[in-house]
Amino acid sequence: MRPQLDALPTRYLEVDHTDASPVARVSLWLWFTCFATFVMIGKITWAQDCAGCLATASWEEPVPTGEWLLTKQVTEVNVLFVATSNGRPIGNLSQNDILVEDDNKPPSAILQFRTEQALPLRVGLAIDTSNSVNSRFRFEQAAANVFFHEVMDRDVDLGFVMGFENHPYMSQDFVGDPDLLGKGVERLTIGGGTALYDAVLAACQKLRDRPEKNMVARVLIVLSDGLNNASVASLGRAIAAAQEAEVTIYAISTNYTTASSESVSDTQVAFDVQYGNWNLRQLAEQTGGLVLHPRSPNDMTKAFEKIGQELRSRYSVSYKPADFTPDGHFRAIKIEAQTTGRKLRVRARKGYYARAVSWLSPDSQDPAHASSVR
Numbered sequence: 001m002r003p004q005l006d007a008l009p010t011r012y013l014e015v016d017h018t019d020a021s022p023v024a025r026v027s028l029w030l031w032f033t034c035f036a037t038f039v040m041i042g043k044i045t046w047a048q049d050c051a052g053c054l055a056t057a058s059w060e061e062p063v064p065t066g067e068w069l070l071t072k073q074v075t076e077v078n079v080l081f082v083a084t085s086n087g088r089p090i091g092n093l094s095q096n097d098i099l100v101e102d103d104n105k106p107p108s109a110i111l112q113f114r115t116e117q118a119l120p121l122r123v124g125l126a127i128d129t130s131n132s133v134n135s136r137f138r139f140e141q142a143a144a145n146v147f148f149h150e151v152m153d154r155d156v157d158l159g160f161v162m163g164f165e166n167h168p169y170m171s172q173d174f175v176g177d178p179d180l181l182g183k184g185v186e187r188l189t190i191g192g193g194t195a196l197y198d199a200v201l202a203a204c205q206k207l208r209d210r211p212e213k214n215m216v217a218r219v220l221i222v223l224s225d226g227l228n229n230a231s232v233a234s235l236g237r238a239i240a241a242a243q244e245a246e247v248t249i250y251a252i253s254t255n256y257t258t259a260s261s262e263s264v265s266d267t268q269v270a271f272d273v274q275y276g277n278w279n280l281r282q283l284a285e286q287t288g289g290l291v292l293h294p295r296s297p298n299d300m301t302k303a304f305e306k307i308g309q310e311l312r313s314r315y316s317v318s319y320k321p322a323d324f325t326p327d328g329h330f331r332a333i334k335i336e337a338q339t340t341g342r343k344l345r346v347r348a349r350k351g352y353y354a355r356a357v358s359w360l361s362p363d364s365q366d367p368a369h370a371s372s373v374r
Contacts, residue, residue, distance in 0.1 A: 139297030165192025226276025
C-alpha cells in the first residue's frame with residue numbers, strides 16, 4: 001500500500017500568541033495574506049496557460065495500463081476454466097450449463113460467457129536451470145521447442161522464455177516467432193540453486209504488465225522438480241500473484257524417478273520428490289491449471305501436447321461480483337458445469353484477494369516485490 005504520512009503533531013499546527021507582540025501578529029497576518037494571493041494567481045495562470053493540463057488534474061489517479069482490474073474499483077472479474085469428462089475437455093457448453101459463485105454468493109450479473117479456442121495466447125515458459133536438472137535438461141529443451149512450433153500462432157500469440165536458478169532471468173522476451181522462442185530455450189544454461197517462487201512471481205508480473213487492447217489468455221508453464229531453496233517470495237505469495245494476474249499455471253514435474261513411488265529407495269530423495277510435486281500441484285490447482293508427471297524425459301513432449309490441447313478448449317466467464325469490498329480477504333470462486341444431466345469436472349482459479357492495492361503493484365509493501373528478472 002502507499003505509505004501514509006503521519007498526522008502532524010498539534011504543536012506544529014497551533015500558533016503560540018503568548019509572547020507575540022501586536023506588530024509581530026500584524027506582520028504575520030500580512031505575510032500570510034500575500035502568500036495566499038500569490039498562490040491563487042499562480043493557479044489561475046497555470047490553468048490558462050495549460051488547457052491540456054486540466055484534463056489530467058483529477059482527484060483520482062489514473063490506473064496504469066495492465067493494472068489488475070480489482071485494484072481501484074471492481075467492475076468485472078474474468079475467469080478462464082476447463083470442463084472435462086473422463087479427462088477429456090467438453091467443448092459445447094452454454095451459459096445455461098454453468099453456475100458461478102463468488103465469495104459464496106451468485107454474481108450480481110453475468111456479463112459474458114464464451115468459448116476461447118481462438119483467444120490470443122500470452123505464454124510464459126519458466127524452466128528450472130538449477131544443478132539438480134542437469135541430466136535431463138536437453139530432453140526438456142527439445143520438448144519445449146516442439147511445443148512452441150505446434151501451439152503458437154505467430155500472427156496473434158506471444159511468448160517468452162525464462163530460466164531460473166538462484167534468480168529468474170530472461171532468455172527471450174515476448175515474441176511471436178516460434179524459432180526465436182526455441183532459440184531462447186537453447187540459450188539456457190545449467191547452474192545454481194532454485195528460486196522457483198521468485199520465478200513464478202516475476203513471470204506473472206511480466207504477463208500482467210504487458211498492455212493488451214483485447215482479452216488474452218495468460219498462461220505460465222513451469223518445468224521444475226518443484227524444490228525451492230533460493231526464493232525471497234513464499235509459495236502462497238506466488239500463488240496469490242498468479243491468481244491476481246489471471247495467470248493459469250501448468251506445471252510439468254521433472255521428478256521422473258517418482259512416476260512410481262517404489263522406484264525411490266533413498267528416504268531424503270523420496271521426501272524431496274513428494275515435497276516438490278506438492279509445490280507444483282499447489283501452483284497448478286490454485287490457478288486453474290494442471291500438473292503433469294511424465295514417466296521419463298522421453299515423455300516430455302506428450303506433456304506439452306496435453307497442455308496445448310487444453311489451451312484451445314477453455315471457456316471464459318465474466319461477471320460483476322456482488323457485495324465487493326476491498327478489505328483484503330480471499331474471495332473464493334466456484335464454477336459448476338453440467339451437460340445432458342451429467343456433472344462435469346471444472347478447473348478454474350480458486351479465487352482472488354480483494355485488496356485495495358495490487359500484489360504486483362510497485363506500491364505493495366511486500367519485500368518479495370523486489371524479486372525481479374535479471
